[in-house]
Amino acid sequence: MESFLPTLLLTSLQGLLLISGGVLFVVGSIGLLRFPDTCSRVHALTKADNLGLGLIVLGLILGTNSLGVALKLLLIWLLVMFASTLSGHLVAWYACYHPAEKPLPQEPSDD
């Protein structure tokens, strides 16, 4: 009976973290679809998704008992943050310096 409350608390905390992480991913994707230009799209993706991944990683860490797995999950988060920072920067940088160059013919947009 003693261990019931902490388990319940832990599970609900975990669920809260995982669900809010997922929600952040959805928000980031909506931003990607709705924002008008490259820079704000990159901003929506990198910001919301890194936070979302962080929440999901936190939720998963709460579920493990092993320190090794927890550290590996943290490492994944850090590496993904680094990679998405770099790729987001590169996309924005390219869009800034090559504004006239349309890499591909645009399809008729639907908005």
Added chain:
Amino acid sequence: MIDLLLVCGLWSLALTTLLTPNAFRALVFFILLGLLLTLVWIRLDAPDIALAEAALGTGITGVLLLDTLKQQPQHALLCVHRTRIFWAVFSGLSLTLALSWALLQAPAMPIALDQTLTAQLDASGVSHPITAVLLNFRAYDTLLEIGVLLLALFAGQGLHERQHPLEQLSGAQLHNPFLRASLALWLPGMLLLATYLLWAGAHQPGGAFQAGAVLAAAFILMHLCGLALDAQVSQHLLRIGVLVGFVLFLVVASSSMLAGQTLLTYPSAWAGELILLIELALTFSIGLILFSLFTLNHQMRKESA
């Protein structure tokens, strides 16, 4: 539930890849398809194939395709013919039918291969069954695979007349200070990861092809950043490095014939060490071959420009 979602995702991504008229978009969907396929392999408990799919099938192939596309923007709009869709659906369905027929008709295996493998695993020199099959029991296949890669590179080099030193290729470089700084920070990490994948191959998922793909990614990033060795040194290194995997493998494979044994028999006392040596050379060669395929693309672009 997860499996169902994955299968639906695979179907819709594959269809989108086929039906999109924009080649760039189709390519992005193809890369997504590869990533989803990686998840499917993980669900099927095949981490080796998942690693290879992620590193080679999605990563390096995606980079090569994107690079090719950038080279030919005039072909960016594909026309989606009805015949194309018909043939895609037809061949997909017939393959599925043929596979299910083969599965139903499969005779009981005369030899239980998995049990034979488990029984013989100690003699192979490694403890991971997949590496044991790839580099010992069926090493012939792997030898031919690296041969095919080498042939592809030779065919690519044969397509254009002369070699340019790598130094001259500056058309596609990204002169971005942040990329350069991050690469300087992470290059040791990438090399460490390649070495780890190679070393881990002896007892857990990993191996030469996955490690070679990571190595190739590091080389490509270095090339894009404009970090290069002295042109002459890198030419020599490239020529030797591309060949060393195949040559070493062939030497080890045929040296057993001197002792009167058949091709590709390792002396069992040294099997582990020999496999590690071959894998080391293979990793280096695969990295360089994939990188050379990437730079070939740039050389051609420079010639056509």
